Amino acid sequence: MTPLYQINIRKTLADEHLEEAIYAATGRLMDHRRKVVAPEVLPDYQELREQARRIKQHTLENLDYYLEQFEQQVTARGGALVWAREGSEAVDFLAELARRKQARLIVKSKSMTTEEIGLRERLEHHNLEIVETDLGEYIIQLAHEKPYHIVAPALHKTRYEVSEIFSRRLGVAAEAVPEKQTEIARQVLRQKFLAADIGVTGANFLVADSGAVVLVENEGNARLTSSAPRVQVAIAGIEKLIPRAQDLAVFLKLLGRSATGQPLTVYTSLLAGPRRPGDPDGPEEFYVVLLDNGRTRVLADRDKRQSLYCIRCGACLNHCPVYRRIGGHNYPWVYSGPIGKILSPQFQGLTQDPWLPFASSLCGACAEVCPVKIEIPRLLLDLRAEIVKAQQGENANRWERLAFRLWAWVMQRPKLYELAGTVAAAVLGEESGQSWISRLPAGLNIGPLRAWLSQRDLPPPGRSFRQLWRLRSSRVG
């Protein structure tokens, strides 16, 4: 029986328009990035990557220290820190805060961390209205979908689809011009900003030495979310910490460039604490929710800890030949693309979706563009080995396990290897079409051959190199 994930992947691949749209959109992001990291423009790009990696490594290796420092700083500035072991604790805090403040409406800026814990859906169960204010994320909310891409959540939606979603959900006339669509969303969202009781943001960085929450965006919606409502809550994973404000000089240079090819995003906000006496604006209350949700478990693994260096730029998605074919919704968790392939098994468990780390040609394009130099292919290899180990004694891979044992046995015996090759060539050589393969019983594990031939031809088999080499040597000698 074909597993569901394979069926879904096939469906996406069969949709030529979708495949072309993903390929084109990610291709544009690739081009934009290439231009702004070129040596003529940013000669110290490679050095910046190395620095960024080292800062992340240092911070995570001393995370206890920086977390405490951050808490002290946030508190000293009149804010409050909330520690959430799991997503539900973050949700409960917000629900309780909303009850205490008699809040009905929450505006929210884009945040993968809140997607990770399903914050919106879970707060809706508490009878709260929660509105996404990033345009792409708003479209996704109206469409009841999950983000398709870490940076561009509605990457897969055409303007005609957006027009249809807006008409259906907002009751407006069909409008397929993107600028006009933005205007429609803006009109709705401005009212929400004004009426909202609480603003929820994520955080791109948390600065330990100043207790600042750093938000990076292009639409200005995060700035409004964090300044218009009376209460502000930032929700972030504990890995978002960096030691000093000056470290932003490294990360801000890399983030915009890697994500969208911008030297800097349009807005960069550093928020620390609530409004102080004399401040013209700002929230009355300021909370930072620090989320673990499995991060300390990943942190404990010396080799795979680097997965937490990720700054969510999405460059690995844009450069991944697999993501560029299958898009974001074929990945089982909110994080898609190469980074999703290494995060999901570590957060969700190795055997939840054991196929995922195998769905890669290990081409390494992701690691080449990662601004914090996460060795994604290496981690994929490690995860594959761990999954094979975790599945020992299970039926799941019985044939494959047997095949590799047999294969290794043969590969240590050159005579046997040669014989096997000769026999295979003789069988294949008779008829390299598919007909005879379909007649063989499935138990013979001819799956790989059939899978190969489902997409492409095999070279016609013949004499092996070693046989020809012997002939040649006998002639020469």
Added chain:
Amino acid sequence: MAARVSLFVTCIVDQFFPRIGLATAELLERLGYRVEFPEGQTCCGQPAFNTGYREQARQVARHFLEVFQAAEHIVSPSASCVSMVKNHYPELFNKEPEWQQRARSLAGRIWELSQFLTEVARLEDVGARLEGVAAYHDGCHALRELGVREAPRRLLARVRGLKLREMPGAEECCGFGGTFSVKFPEISGAMARRKIQALCESGVEYVISADASCLMQIQGALSRAALPVRTLHLAEVLASR
């Protein structure tokens, strides 16, 4: 006395593309090397390693290390297999210091063909001739694990009669990926089709690569789509005259 070179043809070349192995040998002999083919060789173990079967990969790797123990230079027409030996063997044996030592010692003696020609033999013009227009496809492991980008292009630029043309997305994976190609045949196939589309757009007669496995994938897709572009290994081009 001529320097000795041990040929590691790889299992794919041995079984499917013997002509690539023969071309490699002929080329090296023509350049004055004494070429040996250690008969005990089979596979480098990459299929098991990439599929998560570390113990099986170690067994095959130990066999490889024994077969090539005495080699002075090992040259191979497959960058991916060279990277397996050079980059992954030492890590594979991180709990077996003795084998790790042997792996490290061998790592400095194994070369992908274009690397060997440009860095050891220090040659760019090997006296080859081939009429036609060709694109070079960067194998991912050649490019990103061995850092081989310019060497094959420099060698090809000196081939008489050959016009090199960069194809769009030359650095994009062809979709082979070892067992990935059969575990996810549809994705792999879609990647191959994008590659052959790029080849057709650039209007070349040949596609050349330093990896037989990429060529198996690209040739398979070209043949399925009945397209006239021919696949050639770098060794075949450099051996032609």
